[in-house]
Amino acid sequence: MKNNHSTEWILQKIFALLFILLFAYSIYLLSDVDLKNYSATLKWFGNFWNSLVILLLIFSLIFHSNIGLSSIIDDYLHNDILKKRIIVLKNSFFITILFTTTFCLVSIIN
Amino acid sequence: MKKSNLPISPHLQIYKPQITSVLSITHRITGFCLNFLLIFFVTWITCLAYSESAYNFFLIFISSLPARIICIFSILGFTFHSLNGIRHIIWDLGYCLEIKKSTILGYIILFLSLCITCLISIKIGLL
Numbered sequence: 001m002k003n004n005h006s007t008e009w010i011l012q013k014i015f016a017l018l019f020i021l022l023f024a025y026s027i028y029l030l031s032d033v034d035l036k037n038y039s040a041t042l043k044w045f046g047n048f049w050n051s052l053v054i055l056l057l058i059f060s061l062i063f064h065s066n067i068g069l070s071s072i073i074d075d076y077l078h079n080d081i082l083k084k085r086i087i088v089l090k091n092s093f094f095i096t097i098l099f100t101t102t103f104c105l106v107s108i109i110n
Numbered sequence: 111m112k113k114s115n116l117p118i119s120p121h122l123q124i125y126k127p128q129i130t131s132v133l134s135i136t137h138r139i140t141g142f143c144l145n146f147l148l149i150f151f152v153t154w155i156t157c158l159a160y161s162e163s164a165y166n167f168f169l170i171f172i173s174s175l176p177a178r179i180i181c182i183f184s185i186l187g188f189t190f191h192s193l194n195g196i197r198h199i200i201w202d203l204g205y206c207l208e209i210k211k212s213t214i215l216g217y218i219i220l221f222l223s224l225c226i227t228c229l230i231s232i233k234i235g236l237l
Contacts, residue, residue, distance in 0.1 A: 013202070016195055036169060038162045045158060061148070068141050097148050104152075104159035 008067050015064035022057040029053065042108065051105040058101050062094050129216040130209075137194045140187040147184055178236050185230050190223040 033044045045051055069090055077083040125131060157164040171177060197215055200206050206215050231237040 013199060017199075020192065020195075038158075038165045041158060041165070045155075058148075058151070065141070065145055065148075068138075069145070072138055072142060093145075097152055100152050101155060104155045107159045 008070070012064055012067040015060045015067070019057065019060040019064055022053060022060060026053055026057055045105065045108045048109055051109055055102060055105055058098070062098060066090070066094055129213050133194060133216050133219070137191060137198075140191040140194075144184070144187055144191060147188075150184075182227065182231050182236055185236075186223060186227040189226045189230075190219065193219045193222055193226075 029050060030044070034040050045054070070087070073083060073086055073090070077086060154168060157168040172181065197206075197219055200215070201212070206212055228237065
């Protein structure tokens, strides 16, 4: 697929706004929870809708971050081999974060 | 000149630092560094899913002095990155593009970032 930078730019702004909204909503939801209390925190995350908000928050953050890091890589790395390796490393990092978060949240809900 | 020896964008070595350019570069640096917070978040959620003892161990770890210092700088980075992101959106909408206004806005963001970081750090007991 051809790289469309203007689409990426718009998507980055959309994901940033989505993240800010979800972040503010998560803080509002978590304000009543004592995060130092394991049972209370586990109970909060055990609620499907709460976990869904957190998962969407992480998804929006990762998509925003992925576009941002890609543009940094494009601007500062000019060695094609190194660039490819860094992109693979970046994608692996984000996939691991997404997979681990999803797996943990699903296991908490169940 | 070989391609590998060419100056790389945005030509930092020949660019006179100004508040707008410095904040723009800081926005990128904070954005990059904030990715490491994802590791912190995943560790937290993994400990929560794993067991109570793992969760308590994580709580002990983040209450240590180095972790608290990292937390304060993370809050500062996050606050700055968010506010500067809003500033970029204001620019994208065509407002505050004049040199004087964008410079003032830059200083306001720096000031607000520090104030919000102090408030959050006090609120959650980091300071």
